[in-house]
Amino acid sequence: MEHDPGTNLRFKAFLDNESQDSVELALNYCGIEECRPGYHHSPPKRSIYLIHIILKGKGTLEIGDQTFQLGVNDAFLIPPYIKGSYKADREEPWVYMWIGFSGLKAYECLTQAGFGQQRLVRQVTCTKHLHEIIRKMLEIPQLTLVNELRRNSMMQWFLSELIQEYQTLHKTPDTYPYSMGAYVSYAKGFLVENYNKKVRVNELADQIGINRSYLAKSFKKMLGCSPQQFLVNLRMEKAVAMLKNTEFPVNQIAAEVGYENPLTFSKIFKQRYGISPKNYRASAATFPTAQDDRVE
Template sequence: MSRTMGFTSHARYKCLEDLQKDSVDLCLTYCGWEYCESGYRFGPNKREAYVLHVVKEGKGTLEINKKKYKLGPKDAFLIPPGVEAWYEADKEEPWRYMWIGFVGLKADECVSGAGFSLKNPTRKIGCMEKISDYIDRMLEAHQLSYGDELTRNALLMLCFAAFMEDYAKNSAEDGTNSGRSYPGFVYVKHAMEYMKEHYSEPLKIGQLADFIGINRSYLTSSFKKVVGCSPQEFLVNLRIEKAKSLLKKTDLSINAVAASVGYADQLAFSKVFKQHCGKSPRMYREEKMELIVMRAKGYTAQEKM
């Protein structure tokens, strides 16, 4: 069994997609850039990963969370996983943009630190050249080797370092604050740290709230405002990401993997895993990666590697 990773290189479109999600903390899943055609529209749809776009030139429109945003050069916009959105290039001055898609346990923290949230999904950036260089280098590292995988994820971290530095500088200049100013942020941070340390143990959200010293409803509402999901969803995602790493990188039995991530019942673990990944733990472990190189967007594969 195999799965494909696509690489497309064309004068107006360059993209790397369907990357293996092996890094638990922060992992690149796709990246690219495109000179969009007049009026080109994508969506509405929902993503499985975060996707962050940066507009290099031209104009376009984003609709997300029932709001429309008119965007231009140096605007960046975030679409969180599970959130419906669409975006469209201007008919007179269609935009050229670049993007990164990513998942991982630190994804929420990176997004917040870079100044993005569902409430504030767009902002101006002053680090365009750095981000453009990092994405170009990601695209160059498109082979299936472990070295290229490490290179892509290292460049993803450099992207967020640039975004965070830029946001901190802008916030200091205009007096704005990030989500860290929200009163419940400190509780959410404690809850996330506790779950990362104890995900392999039986863990109930009510008990977690008691441990932190707040009620469950306040923890849940704070989590949704800061992270974009409930504490239970975060815990399940955490366990599944850990399980995926164990399945790919160890020879542990499925039952042992389930126990290692807090599931005493292998059947229950397999059911949750399939709901999140679209395949059983055994199928996920057995699938192999295959690189497909294409001449242009939407073209038939040119070669396999």
């Protein structure tokens, strides 16, 4: 923290790291600034993304051919290689915090947080939390690997707060950051690992971070079946293998593939294959598995 009454600033605290454009996401610098009345700043064009969030007072942002009159809880973005300037009000000079960051995922994070080349300003309601994060960053200024990792984790938490707030306020149904394939892949992996446990599709969707209908739609599009059908197919495939290759009683096999009630298991098995598990085992070891029951 600095206090120099001879400068144009009443209060300023900041950190400055080396550029880390090549990593996925990295903090370049951050700070908190209490401006003198009419203080004007026109930073040079940089290769990073720079976000300011106003904590108190008001001022003016000029960027390109646009002018914004901004106040408390307004946040503004200055994108890479874009020239911008901002000026504190003479009567109510602003206090703002800022964070500069770069990396391969920087733009993706910003778009998820409601910013973009055409969306340079937005309101923020989680200002208190963001302020606390910046404060914590400023408390560990030493340039050590340990502190760098901690600052980067705090910077990611900072962005996650912005993203979560924006998505809570503006998220439309079935708008998610990852592809259908990514969600289906995760869900498939979970079901393969937990097919013998009690699985609820709505809880699985919650765990992934999407709603149940979107998960079902994704499965239908990618695999041609619902998550529940996929789970049943997987359980039946496991049961067939056990009937062929073990001497476990049917009630034990039912439990092994996730059915507490052997009668429920037998009913589903017979609906699927037209024969009971007991008769299946007795009939022939070469009884074919239905093609559409095989889990890819």
